[in-house]
Amino acid sequence: MINPYLPQEAEIVERIEEARDIFTLRLRFTDPAVHRAYSFAPGQFNMLWLPGVGEIPISIVSDPEDEHMYNHTIRGVGRVSNGLRTLRQGDRLGVRGPYGRGWPMQGAVGRDVVIATGGLGCAPAVSMINYVVRRREQFGRLIIMQGIKHSNDLIWRSSYEQWAELPDTQVLLAAGESGPQWPWAQGNIMVLIDRADFDPENCTAMLCGPQGMMVAVTDHLMARGVSDDDIWLSMERNMQCAIGHCGHCQIGAKFVCRDGPVFNYAEIADLLSEPGL
Ligand SMILES: Cc1cc2nc3c(=O)[nH]c(=O)nc-3n(C[C@H](O)[C@H](O)[C@H](O)COP(=O)(O)OP(=O)(O)OC[C@H]3O[C@@H](n4cnc5c(N)ncnc54)[C@H](O)[C@@H]3O)c2cc1C
Ligand code: FES
Numbered sequence: 001m002i003n004p005y006l007p008q009e010a011e012i013v014e015r016i017e018e019a020r021d022i023f024t025l026r027l028r029f030t031d032p033a034v035h036r037a038y039s040f041a042p043g044q045f046n047m048l049w050l051p052g053v054g055e056i057p058i059s060i061v062s063d064p065e066d067e068h069m070y071n072h073t074i075r076g077v078g079r080v081s082n083g084l085r086t087l088r089q090g091d092r093l094g095v096r097g098p099y100g101r102g103w104p105m106q107g108a109v110g111r112d113v114v115i116a117t118g119g120l121g122c123a124p125a126v127s128m129i130n131y132v133v134r135r136r137e138q139f140g141r142l143i144i145m146q147g148i149k150h151s152n153d154l155i156w157r158s159s160y161e162q163w164a165e166l167p168d169t170q171v172l173l174a175a176g177e178s179g180p181q182w183p184w185a186q187g188n189i190m191v192l193i194d195r196a197d198f199d200p201e202n203c204t205a206m207l208c209g210p211q212g213m214m215v216a217v218t219d220h221l222m223a224r225g226v227s228d229d230d231i232w233l234s235m236e237r238n239m240q241c242a243i244g245h246c247g248h249c250q251i252g253a254k255f256v257c258r259d260g261p262v263f264n265y266a267e268i269a270d271l272l273s274e275p276g277l
Contacts, residue, residue, distance in 0.1 A: 004243055007049045007094025008034050013069050015089050018155040023085055024061070024073045027095065040064055042128040043102030043234060043262045047242050048072065049094030053083040057239045057257070059124040060098060063134065073123045073155070099242045100261050103128045104232060108204035112140040114196065114226075116217045118147045118189055118209025124234045124261070125208055126156070133166065140203070142169040143196045147189030147213070151178035170197055189213060193220045200225035206262075208234035215272060218265055231265040 014026040029035040040046075040060050049055040062071040076082040087093065105128065113132055117125045125144075132139050144163055148154055154173065164171035172192040173184035185191050189209075205221050207214045214233045221231060237249035237256040244258035252271040254260065 005096070005241070007047070007055075007096040009092050010095045012087055012089050012091050012093070015087065018073060019153060021076045021085075022073065022155055023076070024071055025084065025087065026069045026071050027093075028069045029095070030092065038070070038098075040070070040098035041102035042105060042131045043124055044098040044100050045124075045242075045261065046072065046095050046097030047099070047239070048080075048084060049096070050080055050083045050087075051094065054080040055094070055240075056080045057099070057242060059127075059234075061123050061126040063127060063130040065134070073126070097242070099257055101259065103206055103234075103262050104204065104264075105131055108132075108206075109138050110140065112143065112198040112203035114143045114145075114198050114203050114205040114221070116145045116147075116189060116193070116205065116207045116209075116214075116221075118213040119149070119153070122146055122156070122208070125206065126159075128206060129163065133163065136166065136168075140168070141198050142166070143172070143198050144170070145172045145174075145189055145192045145196060147174045147176075147192070147209075149176045151175040151182040172196060189217060190220060193217065193224070201227075203230060205231045206234075207232065211235070211272070228269060229264055229266040232262055233265055233268070234261050235263060235268075236261065 009030045010027040011030050012025050013028050016024040018024055045057045045059045047055050048058050058072045058074055060070055061073050074081050074084055076085040115125050132142055160171050163169055172195055174187050174189055174192050175182055205226055207217055218231050235256050239257050240246045240248045242257045244255045249256040
């Protein structure tokens with residue numbers, strides 16, 4: 001029987017410094033057969049293992065159709081993520097995955113797509129944005145909203161600028177604090193929602209970022225007439241097994257690693273209102 005906890009070896013093909021504390025690792029499995037067999041859906045994640053340090057869940061940010069390599073964008077916050085930060089091109093690490101349920105891309109076909117992200121919450125959204133962009137004719141309007149604390153924290157600035165040029169696409173960015181080169185809004189993401197031009201009765205909203213931000217955005221979207229079952233949230237919890245065994249990631253009866261990380265709001269609204277969850 002194959003051990004589900006056994007990572008596969010992957011090599012860093014490229015390392016990109018994105019911003020203060022944030023970096024992207026472009027990876028390829030060293031075994032060509034493993035690399036060929038690997039596929040994922042937007043919104044899924046891998047467990048990255050740094051031998052002797054630990055293992056953490058990280059979203060896959062590349063387009064699922066890019067067969068050459070797959071990317072992880074990581075903020076260094078603690079032991080493992082800062083350990084990964086020290087790796088360079090050519091170094092190797094362990095990867096197992098992909099895990100979890102991704103974004104409802106098929107259900108969004110023919111509808112407006114509203115994306116709201118906060119902080120590095122944009123990481124799980126990037127592969128989904130690229131998915132819509134590559135299949136632009138299948139979807140209605142595309143609204144991309146991103147809130148960050150400081151304008152210096154914005155990564156993928158050129159991607160946002162390119163997405164803003166696409167037909168039927170609106171890119172709205174806001175920073176709590178900003179430097180002189182910031183052409184977008186001041187404030188948090190709430191200031192953007194009323195400027196977004198979409199059909200509340202025919203849209204799929206996809207949110208990621210801090211839980212409080214997602215709940216506040218959900219309230220705002222519902223006040224604009226979006227139904228709770230058209231709103232999807234990517235949740236974060238501490239994880240160990242990533243396969244629904246250890247219970248570390250539980251929210252009530254749900255396992256974020258197996259039943260999520262993407263949940264329909266109607267499915268978890270009661271759980272989110274419970275204190276401490
Ligand atoms: C499904 C899923 C997808 C994820 N995708 C990404 C991703 O694409 N990119 C990414 O950078 N992270 C992502 N994360 C978060 C990432 O897994 C954690 O940042 C990581 O587990 C931290 O481990 P560590 O050993 O580096 O830090 P630890 O040593 O465990 O923590 C050190 C300190 O950092 C704090 N901390 C831990 N996590 C975070 C956090 N997310 N933000 C701020 N402070 C934190 C802790 O409270 C603690 O004080 C994802 C998490 C989940 C569940
Ligand atoms: S991480 Fe073990 S059950 Fe989810």
